Amino acid sequence: MRFRQVDVFSSEPLLGNPVAVVHDADHLSDDQMAAFARWTNLSETTFLLTPTTDEADYRLRIFTPAGELPFAGHPTLGSAHAWLEEGGRPAADDVVVQECGAGLVRVRRGQRLAFAGPPLIRSGPVEDADRAAICRALRIGDDEVVDAAWVDNGPGWVAVLLADAAAVLALQPDFAAFGSLDIGVVGPHPAGTSDADVEVRGFVPNMGIGEDPVTGSLNAGIAAWLAGDRLPTSYVAAQGAALGRRGRVHISVEESASGPVVWVGGDALTTIAGDVRI
Template identity: 45%
Template sequence: MTTSTLRSVRFKQVDVFTSRPFKGNPLAVVFDADALDTAQMQAIARWTNLSETAFLLAPTDARADYRVRIFTTEGELPFAGHPTIGSAHAFLDSGRTPKTPGRLVQECGAGLVELAQQREASENAPAQWAFAAPPATVTPLPAAQYDALRAALRSDAIDFDAPPCGVDNGAPWLVVRFPSAQDVLALDIDYDALAVVAAGVGAQGLAAYGPHAANGPATFEVRCLMTGLGKGEDPVTGSANAAIALLLAQQNRRPGERYTVRQGTVMGREGDVAVTYDKASDDADVGASGKIWVGGATVTVVDGSIQLA
């Protein structure tokens, strides 16, 4: 009989874009993953069965605090928002310290992503970090596809005065605006039809958003409908909110220098995202001027170790 030696590494499961456990978007984080190959990481991601699993490794770029590889149950992503926020939280929660106080640089498939602390932890609330949205390409949805989009969303309420566009910041989204938050919450989706429309602009999901009334729970309501690696709704989505923020700026519809998002409502979640437009940057090596910051709180739900073969 042969026996194999198991290696134990630290493991956390965190809830992202929430200050309350079980109300955000969960992320599994595996530490010290340098010895794992792609197949092993993919197997672990399938086992956790979460939307994403993040693997922390030593950086290859001296400017980075850590490197992360991000896997869904089906494949690897070059970038994703809630794994970026969640990995930063897990890195710090494990007792590790950033090279520069209040600032982190993550190395991932999309390159270097900068993070900044937006709020320190207190007795009543966890710390809040935000990532600087990566560069993105924007592809308008052809007007000839508008009827197909209406049919896929079973809605005549789409605001075509803000043309729907594909936005690819490492995670490709079709961004669609609606007149109100209620229009977003009322969507009844034909996922197969939506997949065809989204693929036309290279997207793997749709980010629908609409404004709340004054004094509402947030500036916008957002729903993210996955059509690529697994169909269904995502609870709270950093990359999609970065895509929406970019399009708001390009279409001259910014609601101000800062706004808030509620997401996950129809799923019983309470996702809370903050978006801030930065006027300038002092680090041209990491990002260009005019950064968009997407952030929120994260809480640790599971803290322990896992055994690796």
């Protein structure tokens, strides 16, 4: 089968978040997909399949080393990039429609690919017990938390707002204390100190990794929570600095007939292309 490894959320090789993409994978079993995802040992591995509906251009299954996800952001952008690069032709020139466990996801084509964040399946404030568990996992005091909310659009995210980017970068979490939590953290950069408006980190020990380099789904959830309130409706998030990466996530919240749509954009670059035998 054809194979690509795509660096997402960076215009330069090796500075974003890689996703492994297997083309024409309809004949693979669940066990084969899971085994290959464990073998790549990346945060996500995806498999491009024939769609089950005429509304979609392709179907995608997304695996971490620990299991399957209904949706994830950087695999969506990386897989759309790989599908287009391999010669895929969407029904519409300006949008690619992906079918996945979370339903149909639109990926807009333009200066860079951008996906429309799916609706939150869990939102709202964090209960005291969960907030205490989050503080233990992040090794911070409750007084350091500016706010916290559920921003789950599939992977299970809960998000924490800290005072500034420096506080985000200083975190040294206790992964053994996470339990079932997947925690995202965001803090603003002081004006004029960075090309990004906020710093983001995503901690996912339950997915078989400790920290995700750059995370589309988390950034979509954070924007759904904070954009237009504590953050502008258009901004850039930096992620990955703690892991030696330089991810940049471009957020834009636009009004539509059905309500606000969070668009999450990022550059994508193929770093490996060839064949894979599974």
